Amino acid sequence: xxxxxxxxxxxxxxxxxxxxxxxxxxxxxxxxxxxxxxxxxxxxxxxxxxxxxxxxxxxxxxxxxxxxxxxxxxxxxxxxxxxxxxxxxxxxxxxxxxxxxxxxxxxxxxxxxxxxxxxxxxxxxxxxxxxxxxxxxxxxxxxxxxxxxxxxxxxxxxxxxxxxxxxxxxxxxxxxxxxxxxxxxxxxxxxxxxxxxxxxxxxxxxxxxxxxxxxxxxxxxxxxxxxxxxxxxxxxxxxxxxxxxxxxxxxxxxxxxxxxxxxxxxxxxxxxxxxxxxxxxxxxxxxxxxxxxxxxxxxxxxxxxxxxxxxxxxxxxxxxxxxxxxxxxxx
Amino acid sequence: xxxxxxxxxxxxxxxxxxxxxxxxxxxxxxxxxxxxxxxxxxxxxxxxxxxxxxxxxxxxxxxxxxxxxxxxxxxxxxxxxxxxxxxxxxxxxxxxxxxxxxxxxxxxxxxxxxxxxxxxxxxxxxxxxxxxxxxxxxxxxxxxxxxxxxxxxxxxxxxxxxxxxxxxxxxxxxxxxxxxxxxxxxxxxxxxxxxxxxxxxxxxxxxxxxxxxxxxxxxxxxxxxxxxxxxxxxxxxxxxxxxxxxxxxxxxxxxxxxxxxxxxxxxxxxxxxxxx
Amino acid sequence: xxxxxxxxxxxxxxxxxxxxxxxxxxxxxxxxxxxxxxxxxxxxxxxxxxxxxxxxxxxxxxxxxxxxxxxxxxxxxxxxxxxxxxxxxxxxxxxxxxxxxxxxxxxxxxxxxxxxxxxxxxxxxxxxxxxxxxxxxxxxxxxxxxxxxxxxxxxxxxxxxxxxxxxxxxxxxxxxxxxxxxxxxxxxxxxxxxxxxxxxxxxxxxxxxxxxxxxxxxxxxxxxxxxxxxxxxxxxxxxxxxxxxxxxxxxxxxxxxxxxxxxxxxxxxxxxxxxxxxxxxxxxxxxxxxxxxxxxxxxxxxxxxxxxxxxxxxxx
Numbered sequence: 001x002x003x004x005x006x007x008x009x010x011x012x013x014x015x016x017x018x019x020x021x022x023x024x025x026x027x028x029x030x031x032x033x034x035x036x037x038x039x040x041x042x043x044x045x046x047x048x049x050x051x052x053x054x055x056x057x058x059x060x061x062x063x064x065x066x067x068x069x070x071x072x073x074x075x076x077x078x079x080x081x082x083x084x085x086x087x088x089x090x091x092x093x094x095x096x097x098x099x100x101x102x103x104x105x106x107x108x109x110x111x112x113x114x115x116x117x118x119x120x121x122x123x124x125x126x127x128x129x130x131x132x133x134x135x136x137x138x139x140x141x142x143x144x145x146x147x148x149x150x151x152x153x154x155x156x157x158x159x160x161x162x163x164x165x166x167x168x169x170x171x172x173x174x175x176x177x178x179x180x181x182x183x184x185x186x187x188x189x190x191x192x193x194x195x196x197x198x199x200x201x202x203x204x205x206x207x208x209x210x211x212x213x214x215x216x217x218x219x220x221x222x223x224x225x226x227x228x229x230x231x232x233x234x235x236x237x238x239x240x241x242x243x244x245x246x247x248x249x250x251x252x253x254x255x256x257x258x259x260x261x262x263x264x265x266x267x268x269x270x271x272x273x274x275x276x277x278x279x280x281x282x283x284x285x286x287x288x289x290x291x292x293x294x295x296x297x298x299x300x301x302x303x304x305x306x307x308x309x310x311x312x313x314x315x316x317x318x319x320x321x322x323x324x325x326x327x328x329x330x331x
Numbered sequence: 332x333x334x335x336x337x338x339x340x341x342x343x344x345x346x347x348x349x350x351x352x353x354x355x356x357x358x359x360x361x362x363x364x365x366x367x368x369x370x371x372x373x374x375x376x377x378x379x380x381x382x383x384x385x386x387x388x389x390x391x392x393x394x395x396x397x398x399x400x401x402x403x404x405x406x407x408x409x410x411x412x413x414x415x416x417x418x419x420x421x422x423x424x425x426x427x428x429x430x431x432x433x434x435x436x437x438x439x440x441x442x443x444x445x446x447x448x449x450x451x452x453x454x455x456x457x458x459x460x461x462x463x464x465x466x467x468x469x470x471x472x473x474x475x476x477x478x479x480x481x482x483x484x485x486x487x488x489x490x491x492x493x494x495x496x497x498x499x500x501x502x503x504x505x506x507x508x509x510x511x512x513x514x515x516x517x518x519x520x521x522x523x524x525x526x527x528x529x530x531x532x533x534x535x536x537x538x539x540x541x542x543x544x545x546x547x548x549x550x551x552x553x554x555x556x557x558x559x560x561x562x563x564x565x566x567x568x569x570x571x572x573x574x575x576x577x578x579x580x581x582x583x584x585x586x587x588x589x590x591x592x593x594x595x596x597x598x599x600x601x602x603x604x605x606x607x
Numbered sequence: 608x609x610x611x612x613x614x615x616x617x618x619x620x621x622x623x624x625x626x627x628x629x630x631x632x633x634x635x636x637x638x639x640x641x642x643x644x645x646x647x648x649x650x651x652x653x654x655x656x657x658x659x660x661x662x663x664x665x666x667x668x669x670x671x672x673x674x675x676x677x678x679x680x681x682x683x684x685x686x687x688x689x690x691x692x693x694x695x696x697x698x699x700x701x702x703x704x705x706x707x708x709x710x711x712x713x714x715x716x717x718x719x720x721x722x723x724x725x726x727x728x729x730x731x732x733x734x735x736x737x738x739x740x741x742x743x744x745x746x747x748x749x750x751x752x753x754x755x756x757x758x759x760x761x762x763x764x765x766x767x768x769x770x771x772x773x774x775x776x777x778x779x780x781x782x783x784x785x786x787x788x789x790x791x792x793x794x795x796x797x798x799x800x801x802x803x804x805x806x807x808x809x810x811x812x813x814x815x816x817x818x819x820x821x822x823x824x825x826x827x828x829x830x831x832x833x834x835x836x837x838x839x840x841x842x843x844x845x846x847x848x849x850x851x852x853x854x855x856x857x858x859x860x861x862x863x864x865x866x867x868x869x870x871x872x873x874x875x876x877x878x879x880x881x882x883x884x885x886x887x888x889x890x891x892x893x894x895x896x897x898x899x900x901x902x903x904x905x906x907x908x909x910x911x912x913x914x915x916x917x918x919x920x921x922x923x
Contacts, residue, residue, distance in 0.1 A: 065922060067709060117901050123709050123922040124643050125900045128843070132893040135840075139890050187445065194451065195458070196441040198423070198431040205420035205921050212380060212418075213498055214406035214435040253836070257716055264713060297724040303717030307710055308702045311923070317422075422921070 019324045022272075030178065034171050041170040047282040048177035049239055053259050054266070054274035055181075055188050056231030061260065062269030062317075063192055064224040065204030067127040069256055070114070070134025074229040076141060076251040077110050078103040078236025080148060083246045086158040089149065096160040096167070100237050107233025108226045115225030119218055134256050142248045153247025160241040173242040180238065184231055185271055189321055191227070200224055258296070261303050267315030272324065276315050332358050334379070334502055334533050338388035341374055341557075348374045350557040351388070358501075359530040363544040364537045365568075366554035367578060372537040373415055375554070376504045379535075380412045381405040392502065407435050409501030413491040413508060421480030425471060425490060428479050429462035432497040462497060469493045469523060485516040489523070496527070503527070505536045509543050521547050545569070553577070610750025615869050617748075621757045621826065623865030624764035628819035629842035630849070630857035631771060632812030638788035638852040639808050640704070642711040646695065646718040647816060648839020650688055652832060654817025655737060655824035656726060657684035662738065677740050685817040692813030693806045701805075709923035726832040734831035737824035760822045767818055768858060771811060775854060780807055788852065837889060841868075844896040850909025859907060868892060 033044050053075060060068045081103040085094045094102075114133055118126050141148045148154065159168040160176075167176050191197050199220045202210040211217055240246050262281045267273020280302075285295040306313065334356040341349035349371045356362055364372045377383040379390055381402040390397045397405050420428050437444075437454065444451040466472040469489045474482055479490060488508055495503055508524070509517045521543050527534065538544050544551060544565070551568045553561040555577040561568060568574055629651050636644045661680040699718050703710045741759040745752050775781040780803075786794045787804040795801050823838065824830040841864065849860025872888045905911040 067713075067923065117897075121900060121904070124712055125904055127709070127712065128643065128847075129897050129900050131840075132897045136890055136893050139887070139893075143887065190445045190448075190451065191441075193455070194441050194444040195431070195434050195437045195454070198427055199434045199438070201423055201427070202420050202431045202434075205422060206418050208382070208402070209414070209418040209420070210431075211402040212382075212406055212412060213432050213494065214403050215431070216403045216435075220438075254720075257720065261717070261720070293724065293728055296720055297728065300717045300719070300721030300724065304699045304714050304721070307714045307717065308699075311706065311710060 015323070019326075022324060026275075033174060038170045041174050043282065043286055045170060045173050045177055045242060047278055048174070048181050049235055049242075050259070050262065050278040050282055051275055052177070052181050052184060052235040052238075053232060054263050054278055055185055055271060056228045056235065057259055058263050058269065058271070058274055059188065059191075059200075059228040059231070060224050061263055062273075063197060063200040063204065064221060065200075066221065066224070067123060067260075068130045068225075068228070069127050069253075069260060070130035070132070070137075071228070071232055071259055072251040072253075072256045073114070073134045073137040074107050074110055074232030075236040075239070075255075076137055076248075077107050077229075078233030079240040079246045079250070080141065080154075080236075081106055081233070082237045082240035083149075083154040083157055084147070086160075086241075087154055088156055089147075089154045093158055096162055096241060100234060103233045103237040104230045107229045107231075107236075110233075111225040111227075111229025112222055114229070115222045119221050131253065131256070134251075135253055138248055138251050138253075141251070149247075151248060153245060153249075155245045157240055157244040157246070159244065160238075167241070168244075170242075173238070177238060177242075180234070184234070188227075188231070189271060196220065196223060254296075258299070261299055264313055265299070265302055265306055267313030267317065267319075269317045270313075270315055270320045272320060273313050273315035273317075277313070332393050332501060332531075332533065335391045336375070336388070337391070339375075339378065339385065339390065340387035341371075341378060341383060342386040348557050349378070349386075352554075352557075352559045353388075354552065354559060354562060356502075356533045356535065358533045359528065360549040361524065361528055361534045361536060361547055363548035363551040363565075364535055364554060365539070365541075365544055365551060366560070369556075370554035371557040372554050373506055374557075376412060376506050376535065376537055379405075379502075379504060380410055403435075406498065409499075410504065411495035411498040411500035411502070412504040413488075413495055413506055415506045415510065417484075417487050417491055419479040419487060419491060419494070421478065423479055424476050425466065425474045425479050425482070426459060426462050426476065428490060428494050429465055429497040430458040432494065433458050433461070465493050465496055468496075468526075485512055485519075488512060488516075488520070492523075501531065502533045503535070505534070505538075507537055507539065509538060509540045517543055613749050613751030615873060617751060617753050617757055619865045619869040620862070621760050622869070623862035624760055625819045625823050625826075625838075626842045626845045626865055627768060627858045627861035628764055628815045628822075629839065630846040630861045631768070631854060632816045633843050633846040634849075634851055634854060634857040635784075635808045635812050637846070638854075639784065639791070639805050640700070640711065641708070642700065642715070643843075644812075645712065645715040645839075646699075646722060647715075647812065648835030648842070649719055649722040650692055650813035650816035650835070651820040651823070651838060651842075652726065652830070652835035653688050653691065653722065653813075654684055654820030655830040655834070656730060656832075657687050657817065658740075658821045658824075659735070659737060659830065660684075661687075681740065681818070681821055684821060685814045688817035689810040689814035692809045696805065696809040701802075707921060707923045713923060723832050723835070730832065732832060734829045737828055737830045739828065740821065740825040756826050760826060763818065763822060767815055771815065772854070774811070780804075784808060840896075841889075841892050844892050844899075846906075847896060847904075848899050848906055850906030852910075853906070853908045856906055856908035863907075864892060864895065867895065 029044070033041055053071070056074075057068065057071045060066050082099050084090055085092050085099050085102065086096070114130065118129050121129060142151055144150070159166055161167060167173060199210065199215045202213070202215060203217055203220060207217055239250075258281065262277035263274060265280060266275070266277020281299065284298065288294060336355070337353050339349055339352040340347070352375070364375065366372050374383060378385055379397065381397070381400060385398040392408060392410070395408065397408060397410070400408070420431070423431070440454065444454055463472060463475065466475060469492070471486060471490060471493060474486065479487070482490060488511075492505065492508060505524075509520055512520060517540060524534075524536070524547055536544070536548065548565060551563065551565055552559060553568060553574050560577055561571050561574050563571070629647065632647050632650065633644060636642060636647065658680045661683045662676065665679070695718060699714045700711045703714055739756055741756045744755045746755070775784060783794075783799050783804045784807055786797070786799055787801050791801060794804070820834070823834070842861065845860035845864040846857045847860070848864055849856030849858065868888055868891060871891045875887060899906060
């Protein structure tokens with residue numbers, strides 16, 4: 001790679017071009033969406049929710065190197081918090097922002113509760129236990145009928161409103177999601193570059209050596225779980241508010257696996273990778289309309305191929321948002 | 332400031348790896364730990380750093396017991412170590428390998444770092460400068476933004492020591508730092524390690540390379556079958572018949588070996604070398 | 608009272624046998640490759656579908672199939688799935704043998720998804736009626752009822768497990784497999800054909816799993832593309848409980864889990880006065896899985912891994 005200070009980008013022109021193209025594509029999509037028909041806006045909203053989920057899970061999988069296969073648990077916590085606090089179910093109708101705050105806290109607590117027992121487990125056992133937790137949460141939701149509505153779920157959730165402005169139409173949800181994804185993405189991006197982010201990277205590389213330089217790996221891992229769970233819960237809350245309906249069917253094991261696939265295929269540890277993965281996950285069935293079923297089949301095969309051929313994912317870790325920005329300014 | 336081993340014992344089932352070792356280490360000196368393979372040298376480092384548990388006895392720094400503490404607590408008490416098999420953070424850059432050592436001191440400022448960019452920039456710049464200083468000392472500043480795993484082997488060894496120094500340690504434990512290095516690299520390493528001598532630092536070096544040990548170390552600790560066989564200056568160690576026995580075998584064996592060596596030289600027509 | 612007890616015991620033995628057949632696959636693969644094979648549950652599912660396919664294609668009228676046709680379907684299906692398992696290993700896991708520790712597991716996630724959705728596309732996502740491989744007779748035994756399906760399952764399972772046990776402990780192939788499980792590098796240095804050993808494991812594991820699938824589908828009369836998921840996880844729990852990597856452990860864990868499940872779901876409504884019912888059966892096995900991994904990951908018959916020998920290098 002680079003020795004004696006020689007810059008590694010041998011083709012600054014090429015990376016500048018790529019940066020401009022990618023940014024242009026993103027800007028075009030962002031600007032054009034409000035003018036698309038409702039159906040397409042809903043697709044973009046779905047994409048944004050998966051990007052949000054991916055950003056959250058990526059903290060644990062991509063930054064810290066822990067394979068969490070039960071991420072939907074936090075997604076469900078957020079969704080059902082909204083469902084219970086803004087619907088006829090318990091006849092509570094709290095304001096949206098308050099619910100987001102409560103869901104974030106509940107998510108964080110759940111993340112810590114899940115994190116504490118799994119911290120000392122080896123990678124594959126950690127994956128299994130997180131998977132088990134995710135399933136337990138789903139089964140419990142499915143069966144505590146009187147509270148969660150069981151398999152039927154909870155319907156007729158309130159419309160969200162912030163400071164008197166109602167957020168119910170797809171385009172309004174779109175703006176909400178766009179702002180949320182941007183803010184959360186910015187926060188997580190800065191978190192990765194902070195000292196905590198570096199500690200997570202060290203844990204991922206060699207947990208024991210990380211302890212050897214004084215990192216309290218237990219606390220650092222808990223912080224990762226807590227942050228990722230909080231983001232998952234926030235995503236769940238917005239999801240519930242946009243659907244105005246929740247049921248256990250949205251929180252299956254396959255959902256957890258798909259989010260993991262999305263990150264691994266798109267590019268582990270990299271926000272741009274998550275965007276790429278989510279795009280593949282959501283936009284693919286739109287392009288292959290009659291073959292929508294084949295989407296998951298295709299993803300499964302893609303996963304196997306990539307793990308063998310390009311385990312870092314489609315977008316490498318080093319090609320992050322900072323690369324885009326630097327490429328734009330030709331550095 | 333003293334590092335004290337008191338009646339240290341490490342047992343794996345029926346195998347006693349460390350058997351009643353007691354000694355202490357003072358700052359300002361470089362201690363070499365030598366001994367035949369399996370003597371327990373690396374085990375001592377692993378126990379001090381907290382990688383292995385202590386079966387009996389104690390390890391203390393300035394009166395504070397280290398054994399029983401968690402690995403990161405020991406590290407934060409001022410113990411830094413390198414590993415026999417290099418354990419760098421391969422995919423992180425050389426700079427990041429050092430910068431991350433600031434974690435214990437700075438983790439609680441993470442919120443400010445993230446939410447208030449000017450503070451974040453200031454901290455990042457400070458960490459970078461501290462790291463660069465250490466890199467310059469080791470001549471590694473040119474590799475600053477390279478992936479640690481991409482460095483040549485000899486540079487990686489240096490980098491591990493640099494990372495240990497980034498912890499601002501009171502005790503520096505080096506586990507075979509010269510393993511796999513050629514003559515030139517070993518000489519470079521010896522010179523650098525000599526510069527690290529400090530009245531505020533206790534240094535232990537486990538090594539097989541006798542040239543390095545005899546040149547560099549002020550005191551040498553000889554381990555054998557888990558016991559502390561002998562301690563002293565390099566001259567004393569070289570003169571000690573106990574040590575010679577341990578490395579070469581029993582009395583009888585030494586004579587046999589010498590006789591066999593003479594025969595061989597005669598066969599091959601080599602004149603015996605006179606050792607002065 | 609005795610009748611219920613006999614009944615429940617037979618039920619537990621039956622379902623335990625099926626768990627055991629699948630658990631053996633997990634444990635053997637873990638033994639040779641130190642890998643958790645997420646796609647193994649799908650071998651269970653493929654067994655049922657393969658048998659159904661053989662019956663419809665080669666035998667014709669499913670309603671009038673005789674013993675010969677059923678035997679043909681059974682053996683044809685399990686052997687086909689065996690070869691399929693070997694093929695999957697070559698394609699999806701072999702290239703990763705020297706990669707990071709979790710790479711094969713991630714690959715198996717992909718394989719699992721591919722197989723489930725593949726079957727869903729080819730055969731439809733809805734459950735399909737599955738013919739029973741045994742005559743529908745019931746026997747009264749000390750007050751409890753035992754069906755011939757259950758007897759058939761017990762017999763088939765015992766025969767297969769005995770065959771595996773003999774193979775592993777008395778044959779040359781068995782020695783090779785055990786050597787590779789102990790230490791692959793050493794086995795390679797000794798000139799042992801490691802690829803053959805691994806292929807043997809990926810043949811017999813899926814074969815047993817497929818047999819389990821056919822027996823399960825016979826028992827419940829139904830098969831679906833997702834049937835491998837939950838059963839797979841339970842069989843995996845059984846393997847972990849008994850000690851992953853240990854063949855006797857897998858069998859032991861399977862029967863213990865089955866008895867705990869059957870007993871637990873019988874007692875759960877009684878203990879909690881109807882608050883928690885039989886639908887929490889699955890939670891029970893997850894809880895056991897989590898508890899074992901947290902408290903004693905080596906399981907009952909497994910070898911404890913000492914903290915100091917564990918390596919913490921990057922996992923995927």
